[in-house]
Amino acid sequence: MGLQISASNSDLFLNCQRPFDPEVELDEREATDAMNYGSAFAEVMAEYRLRGKLPSLFVHNVAAKWKLDTDSEGDLAAHTSRAYALWKEWQLQGPLDRLKVVRVETPMATFLGATKATAKKLAVQTRETKLDLETHHYDLDANEIGGTPDVCLTSDDKKIRVVSDDKTGEDRAMVYSSPKDMGQLKTLALMTDATHVAVFHSPRSGGSDAIYLDPITPKELAEHHAALRLALSRVGDGSMRPGPWCRYCPAKSSCPTQYGELAVHTGALVKKLSGAGAIQLSDGVDRGLFVQTWSQLEKLAKIAREQIKEEVAAGEVYECPDGRVLTLTEVKRENISLKSIREALGKPAGEAEIERLRKMGAIKEITWVEMRAK
Ligand code: SF4
Numbered sequence: 001m002g003l004q005i006s007a008s009n010s011d012l013f014l015n016c017q018r019p020f021d022p023e024v025e026l027d028e029r030e031a032t033d034a035m036n037y038g039s040a041f042a043e044v045m046a047e048y049r050l051r052g053k054l055p056s057l058f059v060h061n062v063a064a065k066w067k068l069d070t071d072s073e074g075d076l077a078a079h080t081s082r083a084y085a086l087w088k089e090w091q092l093q094g095p096l097d098r099l100k101v102v103r104v105e106t107p108m109a110t111f112l113g114a115t116k117a118t119a120k121k122l123a124v125q126t127r128e129t130k131l132d133l134e135t136h137h138y139d140l141d142a143n144e145i146g147g148t149p150d151v152c153l154t155s156d157d158k159k160i161r162v163v164s165d166d167k168t169g170e171d172r173a174m175v176y177s178s179p180k181d182m183g184q185l186k187t188l189a190l191m192t193d194a195t196h197v198a199v200f201h202s203p204r205s206g207g208s209d210a211i212y213l214d215p216i217t218p219k220e221l222a223e224h225h226a227a228l229r230l231a232l233s234r235v236g237d238g239s240m241r242p243g244p245w246c247r248y249c250p251a252k253s254s255c256p257t258q259y260g261e262l263a264v265h266t267g268a269l270v271k272k273l274s275g276a277g278a279i280q281l282s283d284g285v286d287r288g289l290f291v292q293t294w295s296q297l298e299k300l301a302k303i304a305r306e307q308i309k310e311e312v313a314a315g316e317v318y319e320c321p322d323g324r325v326l327t328l329t330e331v332k333r334e335n336i337s338l339k340s341i342r343e344a345l346g347k348p349a350g351e352a353e354i355e356r357l358r359k360m361g362a363i364k365e366i367t368w369v370e371m372r373a374k
Helices: 007-015 033-051 058-065 070-093 179-192 218-234 244-248 259-275 287-313 338-345 347-360
Strands: 100-104 108-111 125-128 144-147 151-154 161-167 196-201 210-215
Touching: 007 144, 007 179, 007 218, 007 244, 033 058, 033 070, 033 100, 033 151, 033 161, 058 070, 070 210, 108 179, 144 179, 161 179, 179 196, 179 218, 179 244, 244 287, 338 347
Parallel strands: 161 196
Antiparallel strands: 100 151, 108 125, 108 144, 151 161, 196 210
């Protein structure tokens, strides 16, 4: 079956092509309430942005279409009204010239080209297409990528073209530090020939609405285009790469790397080691097996830790058994090494400086004994 290539899964596509292989079965997934709310929000905002007001019963009809309950419908009405007021102010008085809305919620298809026959065809070609709201499937031809910009804006002289995406989740990492968001924005910019990308972050509960806006250069877009084409050429050839993006992968349950379930597997291994008494090293324990298993666990734990870090950066909230919540803190430290001295001073001067420090006793030699399996 394989996953359809779209702007929102660009980061996954660039990193691992296995889920996009037509031969790969995808895990069954149902739209969550948060996803339905986000879709309803985008639809109401599109109407506001296009006409400046809503026809009667518009919110009610949109809420019914996305199967929102009465409370969510109330939230949607208040939320979109608040969000549109802020958006309009930004659109008219923001950091760029007065911007005019030129397109809202339009499904589009962009030809990427990646086969030998089309390899020289570098120009981006975009057309409007259809999107099935039930299945989220775009009507795409071969070598096309789908995407729906929430809104496209332009300045009067047409020099500034902004493509913007709405996000309604509560906790969000900064957009520029989120590879998933940046992948999506770059693809949308490529599809719309934008000079700037924007994210309008408006959480449902309110209080921290913000607009992120950044220019995007033709060089960045050309590089992104080339990366997408390369990824396209790898679909179906067995290419796969595990990493933080695995958490969004709809083919992770059948993945040979099992990276998406890494934290679960590592937890199970810890439980097994400690629960079976192996950790106490009693007489009956096979020490060779223990060391080998423990080494594997150390490697897994390192990767799992990085994965959990990525998840926290993306806004997940995890509580430790002692009640503390996992957070990320920037830590700075100074570091000096033989390599950094050689790099800073060049080889002859670097070696002379290292010798000088050695004579002063500032460089210490230490020895230790390592246990290795040979
Ligand atoms: S789980 Fe990760 S490595 Fe496996 S197919 Fe999905 S993205 Fe690729």
